[in-house]
Amino acid sequence: MNQSKLIPCAVFGASGYSGVELVWLLHNHPQFNVAYGFTSSARPAEPIAALYPQLAGRCDLILQPWHPNLLGAVAQQVRVAFLALPHQTSAELAPLLIKAGMTVFDLSGAFRLQDAKQHQAAYGFKQPHLAQPVPYGLAEWVDLQGDEPLIAVPGCYPTAAATALMPVRAMLKPDSAPIVNAVSGVSGAGRAAQAHTSFCEVSLQAYAIGTHRHQAEMAQTLGCELLFVPHLGSFKRGILATVYAQLAAGVSAHQVQQAFHQAYADQPLVRICQTPPKLAQVVGTPYVDVHVTVIGSQLVVSVALDNLQKGAAAQAVQLANQYIGLPTECGLLHAGAVI
Structure with missing residues (x-):
């Protein structure tokens, strides 16, 4: 153009x-x-x-x-x-x-x-x-x-999940199913009036466990089956996701950290954080903030982004x-x- x-x-x-x-x-x-x-x-x-x-x-x-x-x-x-x-x-x-x-x-x-x-x-x-x-x-x-x-x-949830797992897809334990546990603000449901997203009715709760249409999108992107548990949060906008996955035998914490830094070194809208991110860091911005923890063979990735941005x-x-x-x-x- x-x-x-x-x-x-x-x-x-x-x-x-x-x-x-x-x-x-x-x-x-x-x-x-x-x-x-x-x-x-x-x-x-x-x-x-x-x-x-x-x-x-x-x-x-x-x-x-x-x-x-x-x-x-x-x-x-x-x-x-x-x-x-x-x-x-x-x-x-x-x-x-x-x-x-x-x-x-x-x-x-x-x-x-x-x-x-x-x-x-x-x-x-x-x-x-x-x-x-x-x-x-x-x-x-x-x-x-x-x-x-x-x-x-x-989609907003798949963006969070993919940001968390794409750098280490090849490092995950074969045939294991990552778990994506994510909370979204009520703006993700759209502007139309609905009882369950009204100010007086909304409350933190899980929904569509294992049946949310974004699960198929995540599986397609990551090339593996997973369990997705979305939650509706008592706030206006933002997504906070915690993603759990099993690492393959022999994969070290250093290799995982290196994979994330290499994947996003030239991506200015992905920020690797030293501590788990808060929604306040990203609401109203185009950034996605990521924190990576390795506990033994367990990978835990915390991701925060604005669902509307x-x-x-x-x-x-x-x-x-x-x-x-x-x-x-x-x-x-x-x-x-x-x-």
Whole structure:
């Protein structure tokens, strides 16, 4: 892509939590221009500040209801589309945007799983077939060429798990199953009103034990079976994950530490910490903080990230930076968060 001028982009699902984070990051990005922010066709056109007053005087984008008859006009102006939509909505819209000539960064799970049967079981609808394979955009581990029509942005929990285990996949005990124990803030459930995420109802609890759709995504990425236990936390945003795994015979603590430092030495958004990270370190930032402990043959990795930034919007922009040849952290370090 030519970097001589701003790249016009559109954010679909701009009224949601991940969507508004995308709008804000792109609004402050030196290379992108948010030409459109789209919402459901059931919503009226309205300033983004009407939904998020904290953006008043800072971002004057008008959110518009999406209608398919807008596709032609949008395609003439927009080169990159970011989808922060429900899974099936993204599955239906992404092929149309690609056909119209746009590059799509999809934050939903519509194209993450490679196995069609696993996708059907996890998401409940048939995955659309595309002409080209869809790269799984784990930002620190993918090498985009800049000509892919669609990039699947990983889920927030899988980003934490993969960051914890990718550097040492070859060092784990064969046939052992890592355990991913993770707690997420309520913003991970989206902006729509739900009783179990309301202020008076939310309480720290495990849910979807062994059945969460992100488990298949983690297993695909890591190439092994695992046990994933997600928890809903009594806080707004962030993910704190503790990952346990058995090391293969003969693997030393020094080898493990060396593997992490080598894997992330040139990755400015992954920070190796001397003590287990706290959510306060990462909330509102694009960073993922990692602490590694080896106890005998047991590996314990603590990971903290912001589910709406590194787990969603910031990772999408990080991938877009890679796509067009910009530094991975470009436009991400000073924008801050919205909610």
